[in-house]
Amino acid sequence: MIGGMSREGWINLAVLAGLLVVPLWALWADEPFTITLATRVVILALAAVGLNIALGLGGLVSLGHAVFFGIGGYAMGILAHHAQTYTSVMEWPLLIEGTKSMPVVWLVAVVASALAALVIGVLSLRTSGVYFIMITLAFGQMFFYFAISWSAYGGEDGLSIYVRNGFPGLNTLVPIQFFGLCFAILCAVLWLTARLMRSPFGLALNAARQVPVRVETVGLNPVRLKLVAFVISGAITGLAGALFADLNRFVSPTMFSWQFSGEIIILVILGGVGRLFGPVVGAAVFVVLEHWLGGLTEFWLIWLGVILLLIVLFARGGIVGMLAGRSVAHD
Amino acid sequence: MTEPVLETRGITKRFGALTASEDVSLDLKAGEIHAIIGPNGAGKSTLIQQICGLLHPDAGQVRLGGADVTRMAAAARARAGLGRTFQVSQLAMEDTVLQNVVLGALGAVGRPWRFFGAALRDAELRDRAEAALAQVGLCDVAAMRCADLSHGQRRQLEVAVALSLSPRAFVMDEPMAGLGAEGSKRMTGFLSELRGTAPILLVEHDMDAVFALADRISVLVYGRIIATGTVAEIRADRAVRDAYLGEEA
Amino acid sequence: MSGILIIEQVLNGLQFGVMLFLMAAGLTLIFGVMGLINLAHGSLYMVGAFAAAAVAAATGNFVLALGAALAVAAAVGAIVEVVVIRRLYATDHLDQVLATFALILIFSEGTRYLFGSFPLYLDIPDALSGPVTLPGGIQYPLYRLALIGVGLAVAVGLWLLIERTRVGIRIRAGENDREMIAALGVDISKLYTLVFALGAALAGLAGALVGAIQSVQVGMGEPVLILAFVVIVIGGIGSIRGAFVGAILVGLTDTLGGIFLPELFKLFMEPAAGTQVGASLASMAIYILMSAVLVWRPTGLFGARA
Numbered sequence: 001m002i003g004g005m006s007r008e009g010w011i012n013l014a015v016l017a018g019l020l021v022v023p024l025w026a027l028w029a030d031e032p033f034t035i036t037l038a039t040r041v042v043i044l045a046l047a048a049v050g051l052n053i054a055l056g057l058g059g060l061v062s063l064g065h066a067v068f069f070g071i072g073g074y075a076m077g078i079l080a081h082h083a084q085t086y087t088s089v090m091e092w093p094l095l096i097e098g099t100k101s102m103p104v105v106w107l108v109a110v111v112a113s114a115l116a117a118l119v120i121g122v123l124s125l126r127t128s129g130v131y132f133i134m135i136t137l138a139f140g141q142m143f144f145y146f147a148i149s150w151s152a153y154g155g156e157d158g159l160s161i162y163v164r165n166g167f168p169g170l171n172t173l174v175p176i177q178f179f180g181l182c183f184a185i186l187c188a189v190l191w192l193t194a195r196l197m198r199s200p201f202g203l204a205l206n207a208a209r210q211v212p213v214r215v216e217t218v219g220l221n222p223v224r225l226k227l228v229a230f231v232i233s234g235a236i237t238g239l240a241g242a243l244f245a246d247l248n249r250f251v252s253p254t255m256f257s258w259q260f261s262g263e264i265i266i267l268v269i270l271g272g273v274g275r276l277f278g279p280v281v282g283a284a285v286f287v288v289l290e291h292w293l294g295g296l297t298e299f300w301l302i303w304l305g306v307i308l309l310l311i312v313l314f315a316r317g318g319i320v321g322m323l324a325g326r327s328v329a330h331d
Numbered sequence: 332m333t334e335p336v337l338e339t340r341g342i343t344k345r346f347g348a349l350t351a352s353e354d355v356s357l358d359l360k361a362g363e364i365h366a367i368i369g370p371n372g373a374g375k376s377t378l379i380q381q382i383c384g385l386l387h388p389d390a391g392q393v394r395l396g397g398a399d400v401t402r403m404a405a406a407a408r409a410r411a412g413l414g415r416t417f418q419v420s421q422l423a424m425e426d427t428v429l430q431n432v433v434l435g436a437l438g439a440v441g442r443p444w445r446f447f448g449a450a451l452r453d454a455e456l457r458d459r460a461e462a463a464l465a466q467v468g469l470c471d472v473a474a475m476r477c478a479d480l481s482h483g484q485r486r487q488l489e490v491a492v493a494l495s496l497s498p499r500a501f502v503m504d505e506p507m508a509g510l511g512a513e514g515s516k517r518m519t520g521f522l523s524e525l526r527g528t529a530p531i532l533l534v535e536h537d538m539d540a541v542f543a544l545a546d547r548i549s550v551l552v553y554g555r556i557i558a559t560g561t562v563a564e565i566r567a568d569r570a571v572r573d574a575y576l577g578e579e580a
Numbered sequence: 581m582s583g584i585l586i587i588e589q590v591l592n593g594l595q596f597g598v599m600l601f602l603m604a605a606g607l608t609l610i611f612g613v614m615g616l617i618n619l620a621h622g623s624l625y626m627v628g629a630f631a632a633a634a635v636a637a638a639t640g641n642f643v644l645a646l647g648a649a650l651a652v653a654a655a656v657g658a659i660v661e662v663v664v665i666r667r668l669y670a671t672d673h674l675d676q677v678l679a680t681f682a683l684i685l686i687f688s689e690g691t692r693y694l695f696g697s698f699p700l701y702l703d704i705p706d707a708l709s710g711p712v713t714l715p716g717g718i719q720y721p722l723y724r725l726a727l728i729g730v731g732l733a734v735a736v737g738l739w740l741l742i743e744r745t746r747v748g749i750r751i752r753a754g755e756n757d758r759e760m761i762a763a764l765g766v767d768i769s770k771l772y773t774l775v776f777a778l779g780a781a782l783a784g785l786a787g788a789l790v791g792a793i794q795s796v797q798v799g800m801g802e803p804v805l806i807l808a809f810v811v812i813v814i815g816g817i818g819s820i821r822g823a824f825v826g827a828i829l830v831g832l833t834d835t836l837g838g839i840f841l842p843e844l845f846k847l848f849m850e851p852a853a854g855t856q857v858g859a860s861l862a863s864m865a866i867y868i869l870m871s872a873v874l875v876w877r878p879t880g881l882f883g884a885r886a
Contacts, residue, residue, distance in 0.1 A: 137809055138806060138870060149859050195446070200450040201444060210425060214417075214422065214492070218492065220438050262684075266678070302686050
């Protein structure tokens, strides 16, 4: 297996190794901030891996993925808020208590964002192309304003969670342990995504992006394929949102902002659309750029804009594309 | 006499003042190639779209295997046994030849909702796909990307995808389009044998191919069928000569 | 709830609507003619507002400020079209989204670099300040009334331009068939630059006009841009008429929803909870409107039927 590994496979392995080595080095060198940065990379990568399923495989240019990130974040925020104030989320028709348990939070985040993706997907997929872009952007804004107006959960100010949620057997307050948890989730999702890309569903979705008419004339429904991809995609980005909220111990409406939707797309494009590890590379490069350029100048976003423009105009395929050459068929 | 495999009964389609199909009735019987010819703008494409379910007629019926499929969407008709090829190849260019045909097999088997196992390692899908590739003679290039194929190979692959559905009937929109003399000849030979697998409704501009292949020919002019008959009958038909063949001769 | 309040709010909604129209008209024109989705349209709105605020601060003259907004936005639009945008016409929507998103970053941070993070203020000119008494004794700010007038005048002007002038004929031809228009000997790239600059000028004008009743600050353009997208989804891409109807609908829905929904819910809920639910629902009203249109007519009220 290793002997037959493609160049892209080696690059992927190197990326994973790097992502693991840096925080371990930081632990040894006692640089907790670097561990936090690495955790940020892993979580953003997870959000972008989610988007990549809709964008890279399904060809759905969603400018509203912050919705799912935000829903994941608020799932964590609301549950933890009730747990720390000793109140219940609702008492009627059934009693729902808050919780500080990560697995429960994750489950709620995934289910809630998948449901939102289903509703938004059903509506948005009635159209395609530019309409789809504008509608997903609009739904993002809807959630943003809703979060602002929802004063029960902090409105514009958001919610602060004092203590990070727990995971059985781990002390999540220790940076390296929380990093490990996020890293394990990213690896698991990457593995599942790799399976998905080769599966019958992945093959059909891939074709639905390129030639929807063909997919229809072999008896499959391209819109339904894309809808399922959108739901899976939203669920993964939602999970990332829950982790992000736990990283910061804070949620606010900015998790729903259109800028964030744009940023996740940038992560995917920087790394390489439709590549398994494209989003991971993109997230790493983005966080490094943010940190490095941000240290040089207050106006680092100008330079991000310029870099992005150059990539769009001259370097389609992203970083993984440049390094690995064009993708090869996987067997 | 047995029921035709594919049949239209009195199909009519209007776009505003333009009548694209007017009372079109034709049938396709087991084992035959039924060619539809007609000048540009005669409504051949519109007719095919209606037969395949990408357009819906204002009046009339489309029947497949004796059942009324007029209200069915394109995907449902494909599942009911309609294998279609396109005038302009509709292939996933980034994917390999094998992946393209497996897509057809996936449609035929009807189970795209599997998210884990590798599609290309599924024996059922793979057998179907490889059989279709073998029949059109593309086994050698199965691992090549579609984008790297020659035009002629893409036309063959187009047929292979339809074939992988194991359809009851083929609807082919100009399978000879863009093929040179040599390619046309090979495709003609291939289609001639294919009619034994399933009958073919053939829309084609290449008259040599049509006269060589067709068991019957229908002539479509201004959305109406002005004549249906054997090659000899159509060649001899006065109205057809006036309306169509005469122009080109 | 008095009749006067209702009329006042309807006027507010109209004012909001016509300003949205100025944005949406440019966007829909640019999409219709060039097939481009332009996220940076909100940046041109911001550029217009900043140009107006800077000129007003230097000269104290509101008319000059508006002129500057139009000229600067049109010029910036033309430059951006020539340098970046025209390379995007042949690319897919994803590239267009990314490149114009990059332009937003450059414009926003560039403006912050030039003007700082604090909002600027643009004063309403003396001649238009203060209220005016409408028939029925309704007091309404003259400036807002003037905005409605300007918006309607621009709508009529655009209609005349597109229906009645040679340039308009070319624009309509460009929407229908790019090759044909090139064959007619029209310099297509000049036409594209012109259409883009026209859209930019409209956005800049809207930014300057609204800048006088709100603050002028970095990031002011994008919320309006997204609302303009909602307008276009409702009205149908490429249709100026659809943009107008959609803009008025969105303007009225948003304004009236914000006032009346909390009142409505107070009727049958506790006041505090009713206000909360009503306000939350009002924040979503236009998106619910958009969803309803999508279910009913996926290509918008005046869009070409697929």
